[in-house]
Amino acid sequence: MQFYRRLQPIRAISFDLDDTLYDNVPVMRAAEAANYAKLCELFPVAATWSQAEWAQRRWQLMQTDADLASDMTLLRLATIRLGLLQLGIDSKQAEAGAEQVLAAFLARRNQVDVPAQSHQLLSELGQHYPLIAISNGNVDTTKIGLRDYFSHVIQPGGGRRGKPYPDMFKVAQQAYPHLHPAQWLHVGDSPVADVLGAQRMGWQTAWFKSGLYDASSLIVLPHVAYHDNRQLGHLLLERQR
Template identity: 30%
Template sequence: MIKCITFDLDNTLWPCEEVILNAEQKAYEWFDMNCPNISKNLSKEEIREFLVSEAKKKPEYSHNLTFLRLNGYKNLLKNYNYSEKLSEELMELYLNYRNKVNFYDNVLETLTELKNLFILGTISNGNSSLAKIGIRDFFSFEIKSEDVGVKKPDSIIFEHAIKASGVKPENIIHVGDNYVNDICGAKEVDMNYLWINHEQIKEHNIESKYIVNSFQEVKNCILSNYKMEDI
């Protein structure tokens, strides 16, 4: 009997790539205005490559994307003889645009309906903010890898969600787009799962009734295949 639904965020409730690209564009415009030596010498793509290379130097922080990007910005500014303190202003700007998302079709309508039937929560490896996006009221809890100290598919982050929900794992269904992070992670702690398989990848160990190709199918799939708690 399902009492709680947890959701991944990026590429589950909204497409992620366009959000990141827009935030990076705004960051590049900030460089152009405040640190022109950087934008004159590096393209957006080169800055992204630099940030990725810096992140790889600190694998112990792979669960904390905010720290990694902030650290990368600090090092970039330092390399061009700008004050590292500017990184805080830049990071604030980046996160502001990181939270300007465009939801998939029917996300808000579906969350509104499901909130009346289930406890809702989120489990994310990203650094978006439910409050800044404006959807915090839909959810009873928000679990983020940078707060927990590990990222999906580590069972610890799912266990935090189980504890926050107040129900047993067999009474929870996790909805996400990433087979390894979301589906394998949920299975490891005996949670139910629903895979939003955008790319229609073939995985033979998942029954087709637990796979959808878009968020629009989520509500009907859950209500059709799982028993609900009587409310």
């Protein structure tokens, strides 16, 4: 565990989900395969483009539409719909088909194996701190067995943008208006979405450095960096004694 900034008293903790509390890489690989299989089943012409080419189209759309880039559900729907239109499918069929493909994706996307260590961490911390989930992803915390740990689960949608935009952090603050921003600790693996996003709000941050990113991606230093949930749990529980 590395400390970069002095930690102030913590009164509430928010957690990123994907690749912070569980390994989301194999989940997404399986979900993407299910997405492509359903797409080609419904629209054989979709096989004109490989799975990788559909993913590239989604990435390109992210670069041109900032709002879609922060809402994974809308981004996926838009990618499928626009792609089908380009392949000659009429708009009504493309719209309905995108919804069906998304349903197949989400069914597989919510088959997550959350490690026992994460359950233990949230259970123990929840006895001392209010916990909130703040995630850019579209995982269903009820289906993966995490919902009961959190007082609120905040995700993009309804005009609410994802991290690093301030929208979701503001929703969390509104839920606990008596807390000063510096009394929040946000935990996540993304140097931009989690560390930069939370610190722009005046929050403290804990960076999970065993996720998808290395230190070269850090734009600002977190307050603390850790590589194992046991380290984080020990640190935060010790502060309650």
